[in-house]
Amino acid sequence: MSTFNGADPxxxxxxxxxxxxxxxxxxxxxxxxxxxxxxxxxIVQVADGRRMDRDKLIAHTRPxxxxxxxxxxxVHEAVxxxxxxxxxxxxxxxxxxxDLAIEVYFFGKFTSDGRLNQAHMLTRTDSKAxxxxxxxxxxxxxxx
Amino acid sequence: MTEGTYSxxxxxxxxxxxxxxxxxxxxxxxxxxxxxxxxxTVTVTSEAELDIADIHAAVxxxxxxxxxEPR
Numbered sequence: 001m002s003t004f005n006g007a008d009p010x011x012x013x014x015x016x017x018x019x020x021x022x023x024x025x026x027x028x029x030x031x032x033x034x035x036x037x038x039x040x041x042x043i044v045q046v047a048d049g050r051r052m053d054r055d056k057l058i059a060h061t062r063p064x065x066x067x068x069x070x071x072x073x074x075v076h077e078a079v080x081x082x083x084x085x086x087x088x089x090x091x092x093x094x095x096x097x098x099d100l101a102i103e104v105y106f107f108g109k110f111t112s113d114g115r116l117n118q119a120h121m122l123t124r125t126d127s128k129a130x131x132x133x134x135x136x137x138x139x140x141x142x143x144x
Numbered sequence: 145m146t147e148g149t150y151s152x153x154x155x156x157x158x159x160x161x162x163x164x165x166x167x168x169x170x171x172x173x174x175x176x177x178x179x180x181x182x183x184x185t186v187t188v189t190s191e192a193e194l195d196i197a198d199i200h201a202a203v204x205x206x207x208x209x210x211x212x213e214p215r
Contacts, residue, residue: 048157060160
């Protein structure tokens with residue numbers, strides 16, 4: 001039986017990260033409460049070999065709240081099996097006046113109520129600009 | 145040449161390291177900055193003794209928090 005009850009894994013992963021970030025940024029609610037709504041207390045997240053537990057995740061919400069990054073997430077492909085999702089997505093982020101395109105290879109395990117329990121991620125920062133913006137610039141006839 | 149290692153909380157990835165490095169490098173007298181994300185530390189090399197208030201301000205500007213005195 002799947003944790004995701006037939007939900008489209010692409011949509012699930014998009015909603016998970018978008019909603020988590022929105023909840024963090026739209027209020028001053030205790031960050032620990034927001035983190036706990038989206039993660040189990042024993043969450044272990046390893047990104048590029050760096051391990052983050054609940055405490056580190058909560059500490060990381062401070063710069064997110066201060067810098068208030070904006071952007072969007074594009075999930076290229078996602079596959080669900082049981083309580084796990086494998087996905088490849090790109091986050092187009094503007095943070096501290098810099099445009100970043102971060103490609104992420106994600107393997108995550110979720111609980112039946114949709115909280116993240118384990119995640120392994122490899123990331124690759126792409127120097128290319130957001131294709132949506134690029135098209136806009138090209139459409140205006142502006143060259144780099 | 146002086147070197148001090150500071151604890152910084154909230155760093156999780158290479159982008160965190162870049163942001164903290166960028167702000168500390170702006171502090172007058174700083175010649176090198178080295179971040180260890182896993183350990184949550186930043187080692188700052190400078191020409192002379194630095195005012196911790198300047199490092200504190202730079203880390204804050206990047207969005208992070210100084211969690212300990214230099215060692």
